[in-house]
Each structure stands twice: as C-alpha cells, then as structure tokens.
Amino acid sequence: SQTIHQWPATLVQPVGSPLSLECTVEGTSNPNLYWYRQAAGRGLQLLFYSVGIGQISSEVPQNLSASRPQDRQFILSSKKLLLSDSGFYLCAWSDGPYYEQYFGPGTRLTVT
Amino acid sequence: QKEVEQNSGPLSVPEGAIASLNCTYSDRVSQSFFWYRQYSGKSPELIMSIYSNGDKEDGRFTAQLNKASQYVSLLIRDSQPSDSATYLCAVNIDDYKLSFGAGTTVTVRA
Secondary structure (H helix, E strand, O other): OOEEEEEOOEEEEOOOOOEEEEEEEEOOOOOEEEEEEEOOOOOEEEEEEEEEOOEEEEOOOOOEEEEEEEOOEEEEEEOOOOHHHOEEEEEEEEOOOOOOOEEOOOEEEEEO | OOOEEEOOOOEEEEOOOOEEEEEEEOOOOOOOEEEEEEOOOOOOEEEEEEOOOEEEEEOOEEEEEEOOOOEEEEEEOOOOHHHOEEEEEEEEOOOOOEEEOOOEEEEEEO
C-alpha cells in the first residue's frame, strides 16, 4: 500500500529565514505530486505540482519554490520567509485514472 | 467566479440525524468528484468518490451526482459525534488538478 510522509510536522521560523519541507511517497512509481497551503480557517491553495522528475508547475507567484530531485520526493523551499507564509503545508500524491489525491499529514509552519 | 462552491456552514445536527452537504461546480467537463473529511488540525482524508450520475453508498455515507445540474452532494446518515469535521468537495479541472471548495463544517451534537 502507498504511504506519504512529510517532515517536519511543526516548524517555527523567524521572518527572513530559509525553509525546506520534504515529502516522500512509498509504494507507487511516477506519481503526480502536489504542494498545497491552507491558511488558518481557509481553503486549500495549490502551490505547485509535478508530473515527473524535474517537472514543476507553479500555480501562484510567490517567494516559494519546489523541486523534485527523485521520483517519489518533493521539496518545498524558500530563501526568505515572510509572515504571510505561515500556514498548514500539505503534500499530496495521485497516480490513479480518476484524479483522486491523497494527502500527507502536513507541516504546520509559523513564521514569527 | 469560484469553480467549486459549497453550502455555507457551520451545519449543526443532532446525533442520529442526517447531515446533508451540497456542492456545485462550474466546469462542465469535470469527470471526477470527491468528498474529503478534515478533522481540526489534521490533513484531509478522502472518504467518497463518484464518477457517474446517481447515488453511491458507502456505509453511512451517500454521494449523489447530477452532472446536468452540476451538483454533487454528501449525505451522512445516523450522524455520530465522530463525524464532526470540515467536509471538502473537490472536482477535477484537468488531467492533474483538483479544485476544492472552501468546506462545510459539521458539528454533531449529542
């Protein structure tokens, strides 16, 4: 069966510091991978998605970036965090013909 | 115009009652429709998927789809306190992406 991991689970970072969040998926090959952000009390905002190694599509212009160095690894980064980057970051994967996505446990980021 | 809209909450139902959640979508070419449950502080969990018109039942959950009306709903029968959560409707908008509604928060009161 497939499993998705995210780390860290929680993170408190000062404004202007760098960020690196990691997501890995087990039990599937060549999945589509997604990064979402959910601000407090808000809906899901798609940030990036990837359909293969090195292929990244950006949905929202911002100070975040994403990379996919391996088939089942997806990384979200920032060089300098803003207060507005605080939120719940969710990684998801999909490989089925019906487009269903499965979410990881998430990383709660607080920028202070 | 929002692609996926859900009925505004919060929705409060007594234990044992039926909770009815509604969702409308704007893209006529959408083929796949999903309901996710999100407990407070947790990530969304896929609980129902539906692809063709009609009803689909899974335990106490029933999803209903009407593509002509661009409408999908979720019924929760015999609601339990453990059903208290936010329910997200999602619709595929292309081969890779889903569009999510803002969610409806359900509270089941004992």
